[in-house]
Amino acid sequence: MTLAWIGFSVATAAGLTSVVRFMFPNVLFEPPTRFKAGDPSTYSLGVDERWKEKFGVWIVRNTTQIYALVATCTHLGCTPNWLPAQNKFKCPCHGSGYYISGINFEGPTPRPLERAQIWESTDDGQIMVDKAVRYLYERGQWSDPMAFIKTA
Numbered sequence: 001m002t003l004a005w006i007g008f009s010v011a012t013a014a015g016l017t018s019v020v021r022f023m024f025p026n027v028l029f030e031p032p033t034r035f036k037a038g039d040p041s042t043y044s045l046g047v048d049e050r051w052k053e054k055f056g057v058w059i060v061r062n063t064t065q066i067y068a069l070v071a072t073c074t075h076l077g078c079t080p081n082w083l084p085a086q087n088k089f090k091c092p093c094h095g096s097g098y099y100i101s102g103i104n105f106e107g108p109t110p111r112p113l114e115r116a117q118i119w120e121s122t123d124d125g126q127i128m129v130d131k132a133v134r135y136l137y138e139r140g141q142w143s144d145p146m147a148f149i150k151t152a
Ligand code: FES
Pocket: 073, 074, 075, 076, 077, 078, 091, 092, 093, 094, 095, 096, 107, 108, 109
């Protein structure tokens, strides 16, 4: 009889614990999607990794434009690495590879990296990026004026 009561009490306590846990869920604090990325003149040609860790974005400058590539593999969501010696992004999970443009050329991923919205602030001329707004190559959206900053 005592054993039954102990079992019942333990089960009740476990049930109550899960109810309390439900009332206080683990909240994941994501960084804001929109951020100021500095003056365009601070970006030289190539891939800039200064925002990769905090915001998951590479800022890339080529001879005519600056664009923001989202550092999320379009296969299953791992974070690729920029390999300057090979001039490509490479995903460590299953080997997908992307050109500096973000277009995929090897591995299992079915599509290019996504680009994030980018513009120059009218207040101070600094680069603004909003990761919540995406531009997809396969939908022809990379030519959208908010998908890049024209530099030449
Ligand atoms: S998640 Fe990048 S190759 Fe699979």
